[in-house]
Amino acid sequence: PDPLVVPGGESLSDVFRRSVGVIEEIIENNGGETIQICSHDAVNKVLLCHFLGLELSSFWKFKQGNGCINIIDVLDRNNFMIMLVNDTCHLGGIVDSTAEGAL
Structure with missing residues (x-):
């Protein structure tokens, strides 16, 4: 999938570099704080690969349904604990229809 680039878009490697760069900056600037980040499934998935x-x-x-919640506990700059992935229980049972069309 990485060599594929939508015209005017990014490769998967580009998304990875951009997303990981931003998340590392957020972690650096907000150490020890609880942070909420909202994003698209492709960014979520490259960040899950990273973590x-x-x-x-x-x-x-990975599948990431619309409106899903992922919880990642940052222990330190290089250590992460994945607490929850693709949780959609707050959506009242529509998880199957949101995850089916995901990347």
Whole structure:
């Protein structure tokens, strides 16, 4: 999937670099604070790859439904604990229809 670039868009590697750069800056500037970040499924998935130490090729192993919640506990700059992934219970059972169309 990485070589594919939508005209005027970014490659998956570009999304990864941009997203990880921003999240590292947020962590650096807000250490110890609870932070809420809202994003699209592609950004969520590259960040999950980053936090789990996975290659970007693992991007397609995740589904992110619309409005899902992921909780990542930042222990320190290089240590993360994934607490929750793709939770949509707050949406009242529409998870199946939101995750089906996800990347």
